[in-house]
Amino acid sequence: xxxxxxxxxxxxxxxxxxxxxxxxxxxxxxxxxxxxxxxxxxxxxxxxxxxxxxxxxxxxxxxxxxxxxxxxxxxxxxxxxxxxxxxxxxxxxxxxxxxxxxxxxxxxxxxxxxxxxxxxxxxxxxxxxxxxxxxxxxxxxxxxxxxxxxxxxxxxxxxxxxxxxxxxxxxxxxxxxxxxxxxxxxxxxxxxxxxxxxxxxxxxxxxxxxxxxxxxxxxxxxxxxxxxxxxxxxxxxxxxxxxxxxxxxxxxxxxxxxxxxxxxxxxxxxxxxxxxxxxxxxxxxxxxxxxxxxxxxxxxxxxxxxxxxxxxxxxxxxxxxxxxxxxxxxxxxxxxxxxxxxxxxxxxxxxxxxxxxxxxxxxxxxxxxxxxxxxxxxxxxxxxxxxxxxxxxxxxxxxxxxxxxxxxxxxxxxxxxxxxxxxxxxxxxxxxxxxxxxxxxxxxxxxxxxxxxxxxxxxxxxxxxx
RNA sequence: GGCGACAUCGCCAAGUGGUAAGGCCGCAGCCUGCAAAGCUGCUAUCCCCAGUUCGAAUCUGGGUGUCGCCUCCA
Numbered sequence: 106x107x108x109x110x111x112x113x114x115x116x117x118x119x120x121x122x123x124x125x126x127x128x129x130x131x132x133x134x135x136x137x138x139x140x141x142x143x144x145x146x147x148x149x150x151x152x153x154x155x156x157x158x159x160x161x162x163x164x165x166x167x168x169x170x171x172x173x174x175x176x177x178x179x180x181x182x183x184x185x186x187x188x189x190x191x192x193x194x195x196x197x198x199x200x201x202x203x204x205x206x207x208x209x210x211x212x213x214x215x216x217x218x219x220x221x222x223x224x225x226x227x228x229x230x231x232x233x234x235x236x237x238x239x240x241x242x243x244x245x246x247x248x249x250x251x252x253x254x255x256x257x258x259x260x261x262x263x264x265x266x267x268x269x270x271x272x273x274x275x276x277x278x279x280x281x282x283x284x285x286x287x288x289x290x291x292x293x294x295x296x297x298x299x300x301x302x303x304x305x306x307x308x309x310x311x312x313x314x315x316x317x318x319x320x321x322x323x324x325x326x327x328x329x330x331x332x333x334x335x336x337x338x339x340x341x342x343x344x345x346x347x348x349x350x351x352x353x354x355x356x357x358x359x360x361x362x363x364x365x366x367x368x369x370x371x372x373x374x375x376x377x378x379x380x381x382x383x384x385x386x387x388x389x390x391x392x393x394x395x396x397x398x399x400x401x402x403x404x405x406x407x408x409x410x411x412x413x414x415x416x417x418x419x420x421x422x423x424x425x426x427x428x429x430x431x432x433x434x435x436x437x438x439x440x441x442x443x444x445x446x447x448x449x450x451x452x453x454x455x456x457x458x459x460x461x462x463x464x465x466x467x468x469x470x471x472x473x474x475x476x477x478x479x480x481x482x483x484x485x486x487x488x489x490x491x492x493x494x495x496x497x498x499x500x501x502x503x504x505x506x507x508x509x510x511x512x513x514x515x516x517x518x519x520x521x522x523x524x525x526x527x528x529x530x531x532x533x534x535x536x537x538x539x540x541x542x543x544x545x546x547x548x549x550x551x552x553x554x555x556x557x558x559x560x561x562x563x564x565x566x567x568x569x570x571x
Numbered sequence: 572g573g574c575g576a577c578a579u580c581g582c583c584a585a586g587u588g589g590u591a592a593g594g595c596c597g598c599a600g601c602c603u604g605c606a607a608a609g610c611u612g613c614u615a616u617c618c619c620c621a622g623u624u625c626g627a628a629u630c631u632g633g634g635u636g637u638c639g640c641c642u643c644c645a
Contacts, residue, residue, distance in 0.1 A: 379642090
């Protein structure tokens with residue numbers, strides 16, 4: 106397995122801390138709203154990583170957190186009058202529901218910030234004791250970035266303060282402009298706060314990940330985990346700060362490898378809350394099946410930006426259609442073993458920093474080859490069994506192709522419409538038998554107008570939703 | 572102002588020194604009553620300039636363009 110490390114900026118062989126084991130932590134969502142396509146893309150990127158590592162027989166531990174205490178959530182509490190728990194529970198459920206629809210495998214541990222307060226408190230206290238963190242008058246606790254000589258080694262983004270015209274707010278209580286809050290003191294009666302030795306308040310954004318990693322992974326003398334992942338926008342400052350506080354608290358580096366997925370763009374612009382062009386997963390799922398959406402969102406390499414548009418989505422749906430069409434030709438049958446060469450080359454592609462494009466090209470080749478052979482020998486049992494096994498292998502590794510093929514082409518068609526289609530097809534077959542082609546074509550036009558495409562085969566007339 | 576990424580056929584997209592994968596679209600053909608599906612064939616020299624090299628889309632330097640991070644963000 107080769108992984109592109111976005112800190113070292115090169116592709117490296119994956120050599121885990123403990124041989125054959127892979128410990129992964131990915132930054133999850135702040136749960137104050139529904140999941141958008143960016144969340145989906147991130148989840149899918151790391152889902153492919155986990156599936157690939159599992160296929161390579163690694164013992165994977167995947168941890169992904171929920172940030173369930175934060176300014177935006179508190180704002181929502183104040184606006185809606187609902188409790189923090191009501192809001193976060195709702196959006197966590199919604200998030201998991203959407204990710205399930207996209208075929209994202211369950212994570213091993215999904216810790217919540219509110220359930221990790223002790224771990225955070227002890228890490229902050231540790232940093233205060235070492236005089237790396239400091240408490241200011243308000244009760245806020247800041248991390249002194251000047252105490253970490255390696256600060257900046259993650260994002261490579263520390264300029265001198267003079268020529269740094271960043272938009273970081275000026276806060277006179279900070280010792281250095283780059284210092285960040287580990288703990289925010291309670292801010293009024295309607296704030297949501299927790300008691301600690303240093304002040305009543307709530308955690309800053311970065312500390313939860315560091316604390317959870319220490320809580321849930323054993324680590325080694327050199328690293329806490331193998332892989333730390335997240336969206337590209339988290340590299341700075343979030344991951345820089347996480348790495349720094351962990352380094353200072355534990356005396357070793359946080360992660361051996363860092364992976365960052367690219368953005369989802371809408372019309373060439375980053376999709377973001379502030380631009381108001383967010384696209385919720387639930388809205389996309391109203392129009393497209395989860396598997397179609399998944400197949401589309403994984404079709405571009407995880408590090409590239411992803412330009413979401415309907416035309417490309419339909420293009421990728423056509424590729425999935427082809428897979429299910431060949432599957433229609435081979436069922437019912439029992440799977441044997443996947444083709445060795447096919448399996449090996451797909452694994453090689455995915456082992457190369459998740460090169461999905463090459464993997465999908467191999468899938469096309471496999472489909473084309475199977476169709477070709479079925480054309481000349483439609484009853485080739487061995488081929489059918491192997492092809493089905495190939496598809497089952499793909500379903501396990503890439504997460505698509507697992508549906509029953511006939512129903513795949515009937516998603517979203519109700520029973521009433523189905524029986525109407527069947528009856529029209531019956532009428533058309535009779536017209537055809539009577540060589541009344543004018544009538545049969547009229548019926549086909551009628552069916553086409555319903556959004557259904559017909560295929561006359563030796564096994565009778567098949568239909569698909571267009 | 573600081574830091575960084577990317578630029579390959581009409582569109583999407585691989586390729587990281589040895590002479591351009593794959594998909595969509597299009598065209599031609601086979602098959603079909605006609606279609607659809609499937610199959611076969613055809614379609615690029617890689618933003619520009621200079622350099623390194625026997626050889627570069629791939630390395631170096633300089634341009635141009637697009638996007639991102641530095642503020643909550645996947």
